[in-house]
Amino acid sequence: MTDRTIRPDVQTLDRHHFVPHYIGVISNALIWSQSRFFLEAFGFGVNEVRVITVLADCGELSGRGFCDALMMNKSIVSRTLRELEEKKLVWSPGEGRNRKYQLTEEGYALNAKIVKISLEREKRLLRGFSRRDKVILLGYLAQMVENLEHAGDFYDLIEGLDMHRDDDDGS
Numbered sequence: 330m331t332d333r334t335i336r337p338d339v340q341t342l343d344r345h346h347f348v349p350h351y352i353g354v355i356s357n358a359l360i361w362s363q364s365r366f367f368l369e370a371f372g373f374g375v376n377e378v379r380v381i382t383v384l385a386d387c388g389e390l391s392g393r394g395f396c397d398a399l400m401m402n403k404s405i406v407s408r409t410l411r412e413l414e415e416k417k418l419v420w421s422p423g424e425g426r427n428r429k430y431q432l433t434e435e436g437y438a439l440n441a442k443i444v445k446i447s448l449e450r451e452k453r454l455l456r457g458f459s460r461r462d463k464v465i466l467l468g469y470l471a472q473m474v475e476n477l478e479h480a481g482d483f484y485d486l487i488e489g490l491d492m493h494r495d496d497d498d499g500s
Contacts (some may be wrong), residue, residue: 352473355425359454366446371439373416376401378443381432384419385440389429399478 341487344350364375383398384390395406410430413419418436421428432440455463480486487493 359450363450367443371442373412377413377418379441380406380409380413381436382443382447384430384432385437385444389431391427391429393427394429395456440447 342350360375363378367378368374379399379401380395383395387394387398389392392403392406392410395410396403399406413436414421416435417433420429420433421430423429430469441489456464457465
């Protein structure tokens with residue numbers, strides 16, 4: 330329960346009942362620990378891990394495909410792909426904007442290690458969940474991903490709340 334004695338007249342977000350809070354906490358904790366571990370163990374971070382695992386799953390992807398699949402910024406994807414190419418973990422038979430990337434044999438070998446670690450990590454994260462619980466959770470998460478576009482349209486959201494971008498100055 331939130332202590333509301335300081336400013337009981339001010340509306341706040343109760344993080345214990347606010348879904349984005351939990352999603353953010355879980356995401357931040359998972360990414361931080363994963364990045365720290367993979368940097369120490371393999372010399373690269375979470376962006377590289379994400380690109381490798383998605384590429385292993387898809388077979389080949391363009392830069393734009395990575396952006397869409399991972400919801401990552403184009404410059405981060407480009408930099409990550411360049412670094413992975415330098416380390417001989419990915420390659421591209423083509424050139425130009427629409428070139429598609431593939432994993433090298435070294436990339437697939439690294440992916441096998443990542444998968445083993447990731448599946449065990451998921452198992453630990455879902456301790457106490459049944460298989461049915463996991464299926465239900467995945468359905469909810471997939472629905473949230475579908476809702477992201479609508480939830481991220483802040484201009485429409487503000488308009489729907491009858492607010493203005495500069496509402497803080499009273500206009």
